[in-house]
Amino acid sequence: MEPRDLWVRFETYHDVTYFSPESRAVTDALGCKGGWMGYFGQRAAPLGAASPEVVTAAFYNFHPRMVARALPDAWDVAGPARFLRARLEGVDGALRRMLTSLDVAEAAELAVRAAEAAPTAGRVLAAANRALPLPDEPHLALWQACTTLRESRGDGHVAALVAADLGPCEALVLFSADKALDAAYMRSARGWSEPEWREAEAALADRGLLDGDGGLTPAGRALREDVERRTDEAATRPWEVLGPAGTARFAELTTPIALRLGRLNEAMRTNPMAIDPVAQLPG
Known part of the structure; x- marks a missing residue:
């Protein structure tokens, strides 16, 4: 189990x-x-x-x-x-x-x-x-x-x-992309504005974790899997x-x-x- x-x-x-x-x-x-x-x-x-x-x-x-x-x-x-x-x-x-x-x-x-x-x-x-x-x-x-x-x-x-260097909003963005959760719902549930969400998306894209469509790259998926494994x-x-x-x-x-x-x-x-x-x- x-x-x-x-x-x-x-x-x-x-x-x-x-x-x-x-x-x-x-x-x-x-x-x-x-x-x-x-x-x-x-x-x-x-x-x-x-x-x-x-x-x-x-x-x-x-x-x-x-x-x-x-x-x-x-x-x-x-x-x-x-x-x-x-x-x-x-x-x-x-x-x-x-x-x-x-x-x-x-x-x-x-x-x-x-x-x-x-x-x-x-x-x-x-x-x-x-x-x-x-x-x-x-x-x-x-x-x-x-x-x-x-x-x-x-x-x-x-x-x-923290060990993965994911800030609070970045963690939510990456999780949402992984689980196909509605971004507007997640922003509302945790209090982040759309501009703040977009800024987090851009930061993750700069790290090679999100692609141009906001989906997980292989590196992004690997990081998500590593966080869950840990x-x-x-x-x-x-x-x-x-x-x-x-x-x-x-x-x-x-x-x-x-x-x-x-x-x-x-x-x-x-x-x-x-x-x-x-x-x-x-x-």
Whole structure:
């Protein structure tokens, strides 16, 4: 089982966060001005009342002005501790709506063991999330573990992008070209203007990574593959600790869950990660 295949499973479980109706209702009730303030407040809350500069650096591919529209104002709406409670409330409501059964105790136990082994050195989002108390309810413990796993993988991915000398917008442009994602959608989702996007395209073309039509050159495809390979290699430790049998069992237990969430979670229809559990998982 490849780390990327496991990522589809735990990422899909994590992705009931932030954009579900339940999550939006909770952050609206707090007084957040729009969904993105709720997103940045909830996702950044494990870091404490972090500045927009710190959050921009940690999240990597959002435009600084998009983050600055939400932070630090979100901390005037509610403190990080309240945002942490809000995101659990939203996750709890979304999972109870979308899953016919919350019998996930075995999956949670395996995910927690994997998350305890997830690398955190140099990975601030992973470290901050793993330091949080583990919820008592198995479906929320599974979510917390999946969140640590996905942030650890994401932090490793950022390291691979930095090593490849890809700036935030350049990384998005190259990814979009690789996955045939709509550029206008990606710009909107991450706050980049069209001129900034074009500037990134030009820089990538100068490096021989994009061709004249905005498609990947062989060098561009090789770089994308190298980034993903490095990301996968840096995400193997949890599954080595869990072992082949434990990893296979985790995949077996979470596949039907991810498929159901992939079908019912509207946020999975189109997403900036190009993840589609229904198409990518067996069953």
